[in-house]
Amino acid sequence: MMTKVKQIGFVVLAITLLLGSCSKKKNNSSWVINEVLVNNKTNMIDEYGERNGWIEIYNNTAKTQDLGGMYLTTDKNNPKMYPIPLGDVRTQIKPYQHALFWADDKPFHGNFHTNFKLDTIGENYIALYEADGKTLVDEIVVPAGIPADKTFGYPVDGIKYDEEGNLTATILERVTPGSNNKIIAENPKIIDLKQNDPWGIMITITSMLVVFIGLILLYLVFNFTGNLSKNITQKRVAKSGKLSAARSESQLSGEVLAAISAAILELKEEQHDMENTVLTIQQVKRHYSPWSSKIYTLRQLPRK
Known part of the structure; x- marks a missing residue:
């Protein structure tokens, strides 16, 4: 019995050493x-x-x-x-x-x-x-x-x-x-792209889509920012008690504003024409007058 145990022990030890040597070689x-x-x-x-x-x-x-x-x-x-x-x-x-x-x-x-x-x-x-x-x-x-x-x-x-x-x-x-x-001489992704899209059509379409998507995102961002700032302004006006005036101003349409502008322009032109017919006389004050000039009071010498 002891002999068999020793034999098994030697076999296990030999296998362990063999595996250890193999692992060292592979490291x-x-x-x-x-x-x-x-x-x-x-x-x-x-x-x-x-x-x-x-x-x-x-x-x-x-x-x-x-x-x-x-x-x-x-x-x-x-x-x-x-x-x-x-x-x-x-x-x-x-x-x-x-x-x-x-x-x-x-x-x-x-x-x-x-x-x-x-x-x-x-x-x-x-x-x-x-x-x-x-x-x-x-x-x-x-x-x-x-x-x-x-x-x-x-x-x-x-x-x-x-x-x-x-x-x-x-x-x-x-x-x-x-x-x-x-x-690595070449990128495998570039090689695959050349094979699947030799004319560059897909990359062109992809680039255009990226640009348009970027523009749409910018529009949405600016639109959202504008609406947000508008809402904040309205809330501030409401708190200050001037909401009715702001609403009345915001309810004016473009036609009404155009008519008001035309009326103001016409009024200015009429006033200008009337001013052309008005003669304005302003008094000019001078320190001396030709009638009281000292030149005429000088004594003239007799002619020879």
Whole structure:
């Protein structure tokens, strides 16, 4: 009996370990070596104008992470081959963003230039280790024979395994240093619209309907606002005791107002004609008169 219990226990333990190992394989790392260019002939150049291989690392989390203090290596027996320097703000990678390291064996060119090169002919093993130099974070094996200016990596950023647990790493169609590996060339909705409405008739009708509906809504809003202000004014007039006068004014029709205006105009014209026949004499006061001018009182000299 005890033997059977032990056998069952061993079977359960083996299944648990197997499932655990499978789940670990299917889990994607927090850091992913996302894309690698081994042979750079006509591709991207660095800040010194040189072309070398490069390694793209992807932050596969929803938080900012720091690569400073971690290690990049191409040798399993030497996990501390290239220590990523601490204290550089550029090593703090934002969520779902990328960091690019040049494999040019020129670390004196900057913190993002490693002290090793990639083999353009043979296989390349690349790994990222934690700051302790022992904990493996992520690794990738780039097979030999990758064509020049072609990259090896994952078609979708950070997704290393498919639903069946198989690695998705392959030669990528596009070289995308520092950006998403999966590029949507066109919007599916635009493609569908082009297929269903090649002449643009439906989009034209839709645009016109939107405009007319907007105008109708504006009319309703202004009409409602006008009626509301009118009601408020009438209530204020009613409170002040002048509602009867306001009603009498509001009951005047357009014909009555036109007749009143014509009568007022005719009255003004008649008064103007009568004023033309009136002679108005105003007395002008002057300080002197020609009859009392001093010129006539001057003595005239006799003529010789």
